Amino acid sequence: MVKSLKHIALLALAVCATAVAVTSCNDNCMGNSSGIPLAAFYEDGQSVSVLNLTVYGIGAPNDSAIIRNKAATQVYLPLRTSTPSCEYVLDYNTEGMPNDTITFNYDIIPYFESRECGAMYNFDIKEFAYTQNAIDSISIPNSMITNSDVVTIKIFMK
Amino acid sequence: MVATVSLPLRAQEQRKVTPVKPATNKVLTPPKGTDEKIIEQYLTGDTLNARAQERKDSLARIYPHYPTLTELAVGLNFGDALLMAFGQKYSSFDIHATLNMWNRFQPVLVVGLGRAKETPSDMNFTYTGKLSPYFKLGANYNFLFKKEPQYQLYAGVRLGGSFFKYDITDVNIDNPYWGEYGNSFALKGVSSNALWGEFLLGLKVGIAKAWALGWEAKFHGIFKEKKVASGKPWYIPGYGTRNGNWAFGISLYYTIPLSRDSWPIIEKKK
Numbered sequence: 001m002v003k004s005l006k007h008i009a010l011l012a013l014a015v016c017a018t019a020v021a022v023t024s025c026n027d028n029c030m031g032n033s034s035g036i037p038l039a040a041f042y043e044d045g046q047s048v049s050v051l052n053l054t055v056y057g058i059g060a061p062n063d064s065a066i067i068r069n070k071a072a073t074q075v076y077l078p079l080r081t082s083t084p085s086c087e088y089v090l091d092y093n094t095e096g097m098p099n100d101t102i103t104f105n106y107d108i109i110p111y112f113e114s115r116e117c118g119a120m121y122n123f124d125i126k127e128f129a130y131t132q133n134a135i136d137s138i139s140i141p142n143s144m145i146t147n148s149d150v151v152t153i154k155i156f157m158k
Numbered sequence: 159m160v161a162t163v164s165l166p167l168r169a170q171e172q173r174k175v176t177p178v179k180p181a182t183n184k185v186l187t188p189p190k191g192t193d194e195k196i197i198e199q200y201l202t203g204d205t206l207n208a209r210a211q212e213r214k215d216s217l218a219r220i221y222p223h224y225p226t227l228t229e230l231a232v233g234l235n236f237g238d239a240l241l242m243a244f245g246q247k248y249s250s251f252d253i254h255a256t257l258n259m260w261n262r263f264q265p266v267l268v269v270g271l272g273r274a275k276e277t278p279s280d281m282n283f284t285y286t287g288k289l290s291p292y293f294k295l296g297a298n299y300n301f302l303f304k305k306e307p308q309y310q311l312y313a314g315v316r317l318g319g320s321f322f323k324y325d326i327t328d329v330n331i332d333n334p335y336w337g338e339y340g341n342s343f344a345l346k347g348v349s350s351n352a353l354w355g356e357f358l359l360g361l362k363v364g365i366a367k368a369w370a371l372g373w374e375a376k377f378h379g380i381f382k383e384k385k386v387a388s389g390k391p392w393y394i395p396g397y398g399t400r401n402g403n404w405a406f407g408i409s410l411y412y413t414i415p416l417s418r419d420s421w422p423i424i425e426k427k428k
């Protein structure tokens with residue numbers, strides 16, 4: 001009996017050693033490393049690709065664009081962290097089709113997601129406005145923008 | 159020769175059994191190794207009581223009966239101290255009292271303190287879990303209840319709880335698209351609480367007279383925790399980190415025997 005318990009004790013030590021090994025391993029972050037809205041384009045309720053699209057933020061340094069003259073079904077629209085609002089322009093690069101502008105006003109919320117994803121800002125969208133040249137409507141079902149890699153802004157095209 | 163006379167048996171009258179088999183007239187002999195007192199009872203003809211005592215002794219050999227209050231064990235969980243030597247960035251130290259009842263059921267009370275400090279090299283923050291208390295209440299079931307209490311293999315359940323505070327500091331966030339670098343914030347003195355449950359499997363082995371070592375593997379999950387707008391805590395005192403459902407513990411026990419005179423004598427196999 002005592003012998004078998006000694007064997008079990010050795011096994012327990014082995015289990016502890018495994019625990020040490022386990023504690024030195026880390027899980028990966030399953031979401032983004034910051035709160036960022038993902039916008040997707042729809043037409044007649046179906047996902048649609050917008051051709052020759054350029055998306056840029058008004059006031060972004062060096063006139064940098066998120067995408068430039070490319071077809072896109074989805075696009076990330078990072079929000080400003082120094083001010084509680086920002087504007088994006090959707091340029092369709094098509095003659096006779098004026099640009100659309102989307103404006104977001106939001107609260108910036110400091111947030112600790114996890115050890116793996118880190119600390120970041122989440123955004124609570126308070127209001128948004130848009131022009132309706134090619135856009136029919138915009139829907140934001142959940143106003144809280146987190147690091148989850150899911151569609152948070154639905155843009156319905158005409 | 160035995161003469162038999164049929165008489166009406168009154169209900170109150172106790173039936174007597176003689177040590178003689180009527181068919182053979184053979185005198186029943188007690189089995190080898192029977193206690194002398196029982197043999198005496200056989201010889202005096204009190205077979206009923208002798209057999210009852212014999213059966214009781216036999217059961218006691220197979221199924222040792224420990225007193226209600228068998229022993230009290232006080233333990234110190236130092237598992238996290240060992241794991242910190244291997245780079246773990248948090249620790250929980252607790253003292254637990256286990257009351258061993260019948261060498262089988264064991265109510266357990268755990269009180270402890272936990273803290274954490276972690277600045278991951280590849281991340282953008284420092285997490286400081288302030289020294290905070292926790293408690294656990296539960297019970298064990300010792301599968302080796304027929305053996306000496308010095309050696310135990312048990313399963314247990316615990317209900318744990320903690321009120322704690324933590325800081326998230328040294329946060330550095332870059333927003334390259336908008337050219338916003340070096341954004342920083344701090345979440346200080348965030349207050350939270352949690353309630354969790356544990357299933358565990360443990361082993362306790364006597365190492366010296368009153369001293370024993372114990373190992374526990376725990377599977378745990380959070381039942382309830384305070385919702386905080388700024389996120390969820392990484393470390394919960396007494397629970398550990400929130401990623402993963404497994405935890406391990408190593409404890410040193412000091413055992414105080416209770417009702418020692420009532421403990422059964424367990425014959426060791428040669």
